[in-house]
Each structure stands twice: as C-alpha cells, then as structure tokens.
Amino acid sequence: MVRRGCQAECGVVKIPYPFGIGRGCFLPGFDIACNTITNGSKVPLIGHGNIEVLNISLVDGLMQVKHFIAHDCYDGRGKRLRRNSPWMELGRTRSIRFSDTRNKFVAIGCDTRGYLTDMNRTFWTGCVSYCNNTSFVTNGTCSGIGCCETKIPKGLRNFTVELNSFHNHTYCSSFSPCSYAFLADSSFSFNASDFLTFRNVQMMPVTLEWAVGNKSCEEARGKKGYACVDVNSKCYDSTTVKGYHCNCSQGYEGNPYLPGGCQGAGSGFLFLCASLSWLYWILSKRRLIKLKEKFFQQNGGLLLQHHISSSIDDGRNDSIMRIYTSEELQRATNDYDDDCIIGQGGFGTVYKGTLSDQRVVAIKKSKIAAKGEIEQFINEVLLLSSINHKNVVKLLGCCLETQVPLLVFEFMSNGTLSHHIHDQGRRDSLSLENRLRIAAEAAEALAYLHSSLSTPIIHRDVKSTNILLDDSYTAKVSDFGTSRLVPFDRNCLTSLVRGTIGYLDPEYFQSGQFTDKSDVYGFGVVLIELLTGEKALSMNKSEEHRSLVKRFISCMNEGRLCEILDGRVRREGSMEQLMAVAELAERCLRLNGDERPTMREVATELQGMRMFTEHPWVGEEIEPLLAEPLLSEPAFYGVGHTTSDGDSSYSGLVPFNITR
Incomplete structure (x- = not known):
C-alpha cells in the first residue's frame, strides 16, 4: 500500500500512497507529518501541521479528520465563563476539500446563534437554536429547538466558527449552560443529553474529499504524472473535487497508484461479502434504535421527561433524577456479566456496576405490570427519586430503553x-x-x-x-x-x-x-x-x-x-x-x-x-x-405497656424494669 522503503502507518492510522510520510513517499500535496504527542503515541497530521487524520479511503476518495468544537459557556447569571472561535485551513493542494455532501454545520444549545465563515469572510452561513425548557426538544432532530443545522458551501477549504447568544443562557442555564457549534459528519444524531455532555467534548470528526491533480481522466491519461499506474487499474473523474481517482479493475484489489498494486484475489466476492456485512450492520443498528425508541415510549419515557422538565422549570432541582442510556448501564455491568450479580428475587435481578465517573451503583432489572399502569409506575419512580432519608436506599435514576426498565440505586457495600x-x-x-x-x-x-x-x-x-x-x-x-x-x-x-x-x-x-x-x-x-x-x-x-x-x-x-x-x-x-x-x-x-x-x-x-x-x-x-x-403498680412496665385503665405510654424512657 506504500512505496518501497516508506512508512506504512502512523500510530494506528494506515497511510496508503498517494499519501505518504517523508521525501519521495507521496504525490505533491499529499504529504503527511507523523508527530509524537505528550503521551508518547504518534498521530498523522495534514494541512498546516495541525489537522489530525483519522482515516484515509482510497476507494471512495475520502479522508476523515478531527476539528475543534466552538464553545460559549455561562455561569447561570449571564457571566461568560468560556468562549472560543476555532478555525481550520487545509494545505497547499487544491484537491482536498470539506465534503458538502457528507458534512453539515450544527449548533447545539437553547440560546444559540452559530455562524460559519471562511478566512476572508467572503460568505456567512449559520443557524439559530432556542428553547426555554426541554419538553419541546426531540432527540434525533435539529429543527431549531435545542439543535439546528444547515448545509455548508461547495468547495470549502477553510472556515472559522463563531457563537453568540440572545440572553447569555440565563433562561436555560440549569439544563443548557453552553452553546456549541461545529462541522459534523452527516451521521451525527442529536440527543438532549448533549446540552451537558458536550462541555467535555473538544473535537469532532469531519469528512474531506480528495482527488489527484486538477485534470479529468482523459486530459491526464498518457501525460507525465498520470497516477493510475497499475495495468489493472481504472481512472474515474471525481464528481465532487476537480481531478480524478484511481481504482483497481473488477476482480482485483490493492493500491492502483502503485505499479503492481492491484492483484486478483477474489476481491469481487470479498467486496460483496463486505458490502452485505456493512448493510446488515446498518439495518441492525437502525432496528436497534427503533426498538429502543419503542421501549422508551412504552415504559413511559416521554411522561418521565415531561415531569423532569417541569421540575427544572419549577426550580425543584433536588428531585431531578437521571435517565441513563442502555449503553451506559451495559458498560457499567460488563454487559450484565453473571459475576456482577449481587442479588436475585421475584421482582428482579440486581447487578453491581461502575459508571463512567467511577461511581459504584446497584442496577436492578425490574419487573413492572401491564401498560395500563405505566403512569402509576412513572409517578412512583419520581416519588422514590425524591425521597431523601438517611435510612432509605437512594434511587439515582433509571433506563427505559430496554424491554424491562432498569433502576439505578446507590450501592450498599455491606450487603443485607x-x-x-x-x-x-x-x-x-x-x-x-x-x-x-x-x-x-x-x-x-x-x-x-x-x-x-x-x-x-x-x-x-x-x-x-x-x-x-x-x-x-x-x-x-x-x-x-x-x-x-x-x-x-x-x-x-x-x-x-x-x-x-x-x-x-x-x-x-x-x-x-x-x-x-x-x-x-x-x-x-x-x-x-x-x-x-x-x-x-x-x-x-x-x-x-x-x-x-x-x-x-x-x-x-x-x-x-x-x-x-x-x-x-x-x-x-x-x-x-x-x-x-x-x-x-x-x-x-x-x-x-x-x-x-x-x-x-x-x-x-x-x-x-x-x-x-x-x-x-x-x-x-x-x-x-x-x-x-x-x-x-405491677413490677414490670415495658414501653407501650397498657395500664389497668387502658391508657398507653410510648415515652421511650423506661424500656424495662428500672428497679434493681
């Protein structure tokens, strides 16, 4: 996949030719720098040496890189705590650009104006997101309530992100103290939990499109510098970036940019298998998402979200419980390993789990009654979560994305x-x-x-x-x-x-x-x-x-x-x-x-x-x-003892006979 004598990978990322590390290992404009970071690991960089590469695809002419997220955070009283306006600029070659078909500009927040512009400010684009409670926020959509999105211009090679707010987040600081904006891959899906979790997210992946040269296949073929050098390769004009791509002919696989790089190995069958596996994975993932949404609604998730939103609006933060995702609790229990079971009974199984913040909790797979009692179940869960008594085990939250609801309690280390x-x-x-x-x-x-x-x-x-x-x-x-x-x-x-x-x-x-x-x-x-x-x-x-x-x-x-x-x-x-x-x-x-x-x-x-x-x-x-x-009187007076006239005493001072 690389020229002889050249470095094949940097860290965990493979670097296929025409990209390369070091003199003579890459086509002009496709050089990669392999840098060592503070923890000793190596990362590949392009552009002006500050854009981290995550993946390079020869077949699709795509590259995935990281870019910084814009943050604009406030303390709840209108005072700004943190703000940045990240920028990103690609290298010298004009054959690498941000994909306008695989990326979108996204802004998250309930008091948010996000803008995208190029370095020369020749254009501006952006969107607005606003809300004063979470009851209208819908997961999976960026329609302008909690999250908004817009397309990016074609041919974009550099950009700057800027953020502003209408009211400095004073109306939504309890659940949305920050605004965020970034380029996102088209697969990005918004979740209401992003209001808080994105405070700790610094970078997001974004997709680039690349092509060789600045001519079509017909113009470049036979000329000096033509890149499709393997006899079993074919040239394809790029539909997104000026230039062309090379791919191996049907029945061959490998690197068409190197002599002898395409070799027949039943690649068509392997490609078919890979495509079917990928398709099966995509369909399974979609089914799983729909199933989780079904369980969430079936178990009263929307009703619970409404109650939580009402508690936030009313300022009753002490009664707010956490809604966990099924993945969080799956990781906490090592996929519900039998070794994590700490109790079983007629009404559920209890697992010991460790959350991402290292808190140890007890996770109970509960059994509830029929659908008609969902409202009562949610009301009881909310009431139990509000109980704050030193001798009652605290209910911390629940997960409703599974067929059987999961309840999360504080962990008791000394058992029963x-x-x-x-x-x-x-x-x-x-x-x-x-x-x-x-x-x-x-x-x-x-x-x-x-x-x-x-x-x-x-x-x-x-x-x-x-x-x-x-x-x-x-x-x-x-x-x-x-x-x-x-x-x-x-x-x-x-x-x-x-x-x-x-x-x-x-x-x-x-x-x-x-x-x-x-x-x-x-x-x-x-x-x-x-x-x-x-x-x-x-x-x-x-x-x-x-x-x-x-x-x-x-x-x-x-x-x-x-x-x-x-x-x-x-x-x-x-x-x-x-x-x-x-x-x-x-x-x-x-x-x-x-x-x-x-x-x-x-x-x-x-x-x-x-x-x-x-x-x-x-x-x-x-x-x-x-x-x-x-x-x-009789010789013995127990606490609560009934005297001859029928009167009872519960003073608690004389629990048994005090005479010696």
Whole structure:
C-alpha cells in the first residue's frame, strides 16, 4: 500500500500512497507529518501541521479528520465563563476539500446563534437554536429547538466558527449552560443529553474529499504524472473535487497508484461479502434504535421527561433524577456479566456496576405490570427519586430503553441484614447494641414512608434481605418493587397478594387488603430474626419448628423465651431488656392489624430501648422519682405497656424494669 522503503502507518492510522510520510513517499500535496504527542503515541497530521487524520479511503476518495468544537459557556447569571472561535485551513493542494455532501454545520444549545465563515469572510452561513425548557426538544432532530443545522458551501477549504447568544443562557442555564457549534459528519444524531455532555467534548470528526491533480481522466491519461499506474487499474473523474481517482479493475484489489498494486484475489466476492456485512450492520443498528425508541415510549419515557422538565422549570432541582442510556448501564455491568450479580428475587435481578465517573451503583432489572399502569409506575419512580432519608436506599435514576426498565440505586457495600444474621460464619457478627440500632433505623425509615410523605408508601415486602447495610453498617430499607402509594383518604387498598412467605401478614393474605399494619407485621418478623438469629422459614426443620413466628409465639406463651434467643444476644442483654424487645415483636405480630402498633410507635419504642442500652444511668437517675408509684403498680412496665385503665405510654424512657 506504500512505496518501497516508506512508512506504512502512523500510530494506528494506515497511510496508503498517494499519501505518504517523508521525501519521495507521496504525490505533491499529499504529504503527511507523523508527530509524537505528550503521551508518547504518534498521530498523522495534514494541512498546516495541525489537522489530525483519522482515516484515509482510497476507494471512495475520502479522508476523515478531527476539528475543534466552538464553545460559549455561562455561569447561570449571564457571566461568560468560556468562549472560543476555532478555525481550520487545509494545505497547499487544491484537491482536498470539506465534503458538502457528507458534512453539515450544527449548533447545539437553547440560546444559540452559530455562524460559519471562511478566512476572508467572503460568505456567512449559520443557524439559530432556542428553547426555554426541554419538553419541546426531540432527540434525533435539529429543527431549531435545542439543535439546528444547515448545509455548508461547495468547495470549502477553510472556515472559522463563531457563537453568540440572545440572553447569555440565563433562561436555560440549569439544563443548557453552553452553546456549541461545529462541522459534523452527516451521521451525527442529536440527543438532549448533549446540552451537558458536550462541555467535555473538544473535537469532532469531519469528512474531506480528495482527488489527484486538477485534470479529468482523459486530459491526464498518457501525460507525465498520470497516477493510475497499475495495468489493472481504472481512472474515474471525481464528481465532487476537480481531478480524478484511481481504482483497481473488477476482480482485483490493492493500491492502483502503485505499479503492481492491484492483484486478483477474489476481491469481487470479498467486496460483496463486505458490502452485505456493512448493510446488515446498518439495518441492525437502525432496528436497534427503533426498538429502543419503542421501549422508551412504552415504559413511559416521554411522561418521565415531561415531569423532569417541569421540575427544572419549577426550580425543584433536588428531585431531578437521571435517565441513563442502555449503553451506559451495559458498560457499567460488563454487559450484565453473571459475576456482577449481587442479588436475585421475584421482582428482579440486581447487578453491581461502575459508571463512567467511577461511581459504584446497584442496577436492578425490574419487573413492572401491564401498560395500563405505566403512569402509576412513572409517578412512583419520581416519588422514590425524591425521597431523601438517611435510612432509605437512594434511587439515582433509571433506563427505559430496554424491554424491562432498569433502576439505578446507590450501592450498599455491606450487603443485607439477612447475610449478617443467617450466613455461616457471620451469625455472631452483630452485637445486641448494633441489632437494636439497625432495627431502630429500619423502623424509622418505614415510619417515614408511612407518615412523613405527601403520599404515603406501603412497602409490602419488609424482610431482612430488603434491609441493606452501608460502609458504616447504617441500615437502609430497599427494594420497592411491590410498594404502593396510598392516598390519605384510603385506609387500605386491595390487590393480588404479593410478598414473601414467612413475612406475609395473615390478615392481608386472607383478605387481599393491605395497610401500613402489613409492613408492621413483616417488621415484627425481622425483629425476632434479630433476637433469635433464625430464618423466618426453615424448610429443612420439622413442621413444628418450620415457622419462626409460630415457634416464637409458642415460646412466649409458655415462658420459654430463653430457648429461642441467639447466644450472643442472650449473653449481652438482660432478661428484662430482651423481654421488652420480644413483647414489642409479639405486638407487631398480632393477627388483628388494629391491635398492632404503628411504625412510628415501634420506632419510638426501639429508640427508647437504644437510649437505655447506651446510657443505663438514665434509669438510676429517674428511679427515685418513680420509686413510690412502683410500690403500688405491677413490677414490670415495658414501653407501650397498657395500664389497668387502658391508657398507653410510648415515652421511650423506661424500656424495662428500672428497679434493681
């Protein structure tokens, strides 16, 4: 592909003759400089030595090079932060030009005027792009809303790009703080995410057309300097640039610009195979794009974009979630490699992934209901993304370009609570103090979901595997795959029974009606798991010991609590303290939901128990004040204990008997 003794490539780019590196290795005007850059790699350059070559095609007479993008950025208050006006000029030969059929001038931004002119300013062309929110922006089109484009002049050999704005981006700074303008290959497709991602993009590819000489084939043939020197080559007049091209005759392949460069090797068949493969790749890519667009709309993407745009317009930036592309999450999980799986359940598979910014996240392939519930799904996703509670796993964003929506959560490095209390070798890893703290944190999260949001959330699958632990072992409630929003004017909702056997509220199982007390029952099971170290359901045990709840209730009724307690729990806690926790769990597990405490009451009681565990002197200080009433009252007062007149106390200060 090159003259004998000449350099065949520079870095990763092949340099075929008539282009070449060094004296005697190229035709006039086709010289390439091979420069070493700061990281030690080599890049080919043309023009005035500043245009990087990406690819050279002999067959098509094309060359792809890089050029700088124009940026014009503001800080949100109208102050300009950055602006450049890049220019580009080709070399001495007049046979290399910017392709007017394969390139277009593009400007991106919501407050943007982009101009293209030549060095002598003999012409001006450009376009305007404007918008004050993203709801009207359409991906894939540059019609003037967020993105605009125009054709470039024929025969262009140099240009300068300039940018201006109408209002210094003050009306769109939250989602479009910059303007961008550049020559783009005709395959370039605009995406609304370009408003922000292009801030870090410095260069774009652009296509050049080239031809040999400045004569037609007929004028040049037989004359000195005629370039189609191989006997199996043919000459073709260029239709775009003054001059001609050389190609190998049918059945031959190689370099027609070199003697003996065209050789027969079944090239026609190979070319056919290559063409068919290329055509198949193009069609497959188009089908994939259409399929992703279909899934995006089917999964409520347009509705979600509208909500996000409304949040931006209303200034509610704290509730904005990220919409990820399928490619981003595919790369993050190494194409959903099995080694990245960190959890599986009835409502999805969870993968550990690393995003491009090196953030580690949990990516869940969710399963949602029929199309008719898309609006409810989007509303629930938006609500979950706005939850900002230290004991609830944060929803960071989602991807709707796949058949099954993908949800992206913050990653919890210490796994599930179940892992720490049930797995072999870890059963004694948590102290009683940590167990009470984790229980109190999980209860606080559920209480927040039930009573502190504008629209309450019932989790419907409270269990130890859905309570995660972060780096510092802080508890965070996760997995809202079965959750439902409950309007304040509805006491309960009816649905197909969903949940996990062993944690399922018997009242809900029988009636199909779930309330916040259904979550209280599931939490009661978690509480006795923490006390006993046993699983909620053990199929390998005898029938009478298979259900942890039944065994626990039996032990409580017969005064045999010690038999079922975990060894470390029994060693570290007093019987009064453990009995208080057990009685709280027993109340959570009552068959009648109305007799169970609320999650707010449970959280208050557990916080009181933690206070006594951490500061046992509290009981000693208040003992003299309560000594006289204790003489006439029953010996034991648990938190939330009901007195003889039916009154209840949830002060949280006296979790068990304070007398010594």
